[in-house]
Amino acid sequence: MENSCELCIYRSYLFDNLDKKEFALLTLSKKELEFRKGSIICREGEKIKSFLYLKQGLLKIYKNVDNRREQIIGITKPKDFIGLLSAFNETTHLYSISALEDSSVCVIDIEAIKNLVIKDGSFALNLLGKMSKINDQILGTRLNINLKNLRGRIAYILLMFREIYKSEIYDIPVSRKEIAELIEMRTENVIRILSELRKDKIIRIEGKSIEILDLHRLEQIAEFG
Amino acid sequence: MENSCELCIYRSYLFDNLDKKEFALLTLSKKELEFRKGSIICREGEKIKSFLYLKQGLLKIYKNVDNRREQIIGITKPKDFIGLLSAFNETTHLYSISALEDSSVCVIDIEAIKNLVIKDGSFALNLLGKMSKINDQILGTRLNINLKNLRGRIAYILLMFREIYKSEIYDIPVSRKEIAELIEMRTENVIRILSELRKDKIIRIEGKSIEILDLHRLEQIAEFG
DNA sequence: TCGCAGATATGATATATATCAGAAATGTTA
DNA sequence: TAACATTTCTGATATATATCATATCTGCGA
Known part of the structure; x- marks a missing residue:
């Protein structure tokens, strides 16, 4: 399959230890979408249906504070998971996401990921680590910026x-x-x-x-x- | 066993769905420690050996910015997990933790928790949710405060x-x-x-x-x- | 009990940052 | 191409917050 996640060169190491069957599931549950610079990937408050992974491009994660202003929470680089993974907590997106550059995003059905977590313990552990890291990074950056x-x-x-x-x-x-x-x-x-x-x-x-x-x-x- | 986690009234719902064997493992892998007001539970940079759970009391999570000043990241309430769960990412604590009130903390061997994640998929999923929630909360609070x-x-x-x-x-x-x-x-x-x-x-x-x-x-x- | 360090308190002043105003440059739409 | 909106830019001014100085109060160890 030409679209296989197993062969994807942009793949995160998170998926490194999956077996053939799991890769097949992943490949089936994912779509790859292109977003033009400036376009919106998701809006605060919308239902979370998928787990997003940035293959290429650059995104911003933000919140509207009033009509004229946004508060940008962070910038997502390629090979990062998107949306602070509130996917596992909230049922709706806490933040909006839009493309700063033309971007290529893998959209994986959230249920497929939950399935992997339940079935594959080492995947779950990896995911916990990855998630920890992203959250620590974002929080660390915020704290840092405020000191300057x-x-x-x-x-x-x-x-x-x-x-x-x-x-x-x-x-x-x-x-x-x-x-x-x-x-x-x-x-x-x-x-x-x-x-x-x-x-x-x-x-x-x-x-x-x-x-x-x-x-x-x-x-x-x-x-x- | 009088010290059983299964019977603990301060237990988090995170542990609700464990079976008898898992509870036994948890009970064996945990110690319950008392910290007097003002005492330090762990220091930034120390090795992470355990997964901490606050039964009673109040803690502060903080970072030293210079000799005279601390930056307090957040306050931990009873029934919360402590340390932003960087447990799964970093090998050393990113922040220091100390007791604001006399506190009772469950100290669970980190390997036991990792074991549960690997063996018990629904536990892993619950943990992901819990972790997401704590992180979202802390980040949300920081962003909020800075707007005021x-x-x-x-x-x-x-x-x-x-x-x-x-x-x-x-x-x-x-x-x-x-x-x-x-x-x-x-x-x-x-x-x-x-x-x-x-x-x-x-x-x-x-x-x-x-x-x-x-x-x-x-x-x-x-x-x- | 004393003496001392830290916490609380208040006023005066300094400073960083926000706000306001207006102009030039750039991009966008008709 | 014109007309308009948006972004970039600079200066003047206002304002919020930090800093400095000083005093009182409180708790604590000797």
Whole structure:
């Protein structure tokens, strides 16, 4: 089967130890969907029917706080599971998810995953670990960001995208407004501080294009503000 | 066996569906420890050897940010599992835990729990749900607190303890400094705002003793600042 | 019981960040 | 292409919160 999860090169190590029969079940229970940049994958409050896995692209997880503003909880990178796995707790999505870049998402029937958990103990244990990790990461990031001043937060975000794109030069996939929503500050201040960093020759910016010129100093700022 | 988990009235529903053999294993693998107010249950960085369950009392989960300051991540209520269950991800504790009140903690060998996960699929599924819930709660609380102004945060905390003690009158189990560390503000401002709320006749305070006089207004403040 | 460290308390001031205002650049739709 | 909305940008100002200083109170060990 050309669409087999067993042969998928984007597969998470979570699925590494499944047997033939389990892979067959997984392959049957999944669909692969493409989402264009900007499109919405799911909305807060909607029923959870599937377990989502990001193959390629970049997503944002967010919550609407009022009509004009969103609170971005986190960014999902390829090979991550999506939705904080509240799948096993709540019956409705706690957060909305949308695509920051054209993305390819594996949509696996939630019942199939629950089945795997029940039948395959080591899969369950792996899943617990993976879930722990994602949650710890998101919480850790939030706590971290709140300890920093605005300069530190901007530096942190620039470094985060460096990690994602594995490069000092990249097109930032979010607007200044979205950066603000991600690190709890105001759009004007995001812009202002980016300009300051430019003037200080720490970064080069041209619209969405970012180049980190002085990595060391940026890391200092991320750490100490 | 008098110490049996099967007969424990403080037991979490997580363990409800275990069979006789599983209960026997659980009972054998657990110790029940008492911690005096102020004593430390575990320290950030220590090896995780057990799965902790709070029977009675109140704990705080925290991180040291610098020599003088702690960042309190959350408060654990009875019948909660402790340590954000990073047990399944990290091998060392991500956070420290100490007792805010005299507390009784069940310490279960982590390998016994892993064994249950592997052998008993429905236990695994339950655990995933429980874990999801705790993580969602903690993250939700953090996000929520950051949206509020200082007045709103104080109101929120006062209402949180009302929930815990199920009463409008209670002795607050944390110092003003700890309140500050829990809701990301400064000790002086905690004290100042408590005084303001007292002057406004919304609460009565006398040292650690708190009485909520105007619940409605306090709820308004918690919501809108 | 004294003396001391930490907690509580309050006022004055400093500072970081938000808010407001307006302009230029960019993208989008008719 | 024009018209409009949105994003980016910069400066001025307001405001919330942190910081500093100082005093009183409280609990605790010697």
